[in-house]
């Protein structure tokens with residue numbers, strides 16, 4: 001097995017850390033500084049493997065200042081955005097504000113938004129369009145719960161979320177889109193879908209995008225796996241042909257662990 005045969009490397013791998021509701025703005029800055037030093041010390045090549053963090057909204061201004069001031073190669077994004085651009089939407093955050101903070105990405109439809117905040121596919125589609133309106137790349141999260149997995153209908157279920165989420169996108173938008181497959185039963189549980197489960201779903205997602213937007217766009221879309229990713233299992237998941245990155249929760253809050261995931265290529269088996 002060699003790294004060059006992995007289809008993932010035709011697309012630049014993306015290692016993303018979703019901090020969720022952890023790390024206040026002071027802790028976030030300290031964490032990011034340590035992460036950047038650790039990756040620099042390890043000689044990490046950011047042009048080869050992209051690194052993004054998703055801090056809470058209140059951290060983003062500090063993150064922007066640090067990334068600009070120290071010219072870090074780490075990129076970042078918001079964990080959510082409003083489908084609207086401005087107005088009487090108390091508590092919501094416009095994509096316009098995220099763009100002003102130099103965010104590259106924004107998460108849309110994380111399972112915790114879908115379940116805790118009952119966000120519908122229709123709403124998430126509006127959020128995806130709002131992201132593109134403001135020059136942000138949406139990371140659209142999809143994935144099934146345990147009952148759906150047990151019923152064996154996980155592929156249809158996830159593809160339905162995908163179709164609704166990407167409705168009315170142009171092929172060009174789909175080519176820059178990131179889709180994260182996060183089976184809900186594997187999030188924060190220590191249960192990890194096997195590399196073959198991640199590949200099965202990512203292949204199905206890519207094939208669906210091909211049908212919707214054409215082969216050229218679908219070949220460019222980056223597909224991530226998320227759910228109990230750790231340094232110990234990241235390389236085997238990232239070796240799969242259609243998996244182009246990982247979206248990491250708990251393990252992204254530990255500098256050494258997350259840096260080790262970023263450096264997954266060192267753990268790949270080569271002939």
Ligand SMILES: O=C(CO)COP(=O)(O)O
Nearest residue numbers: 018187188227228249250
């Ligand atoms: O939800 C996740 C990332 O968005 C995954 O969380 P864990 O890595 O903690 O399972």
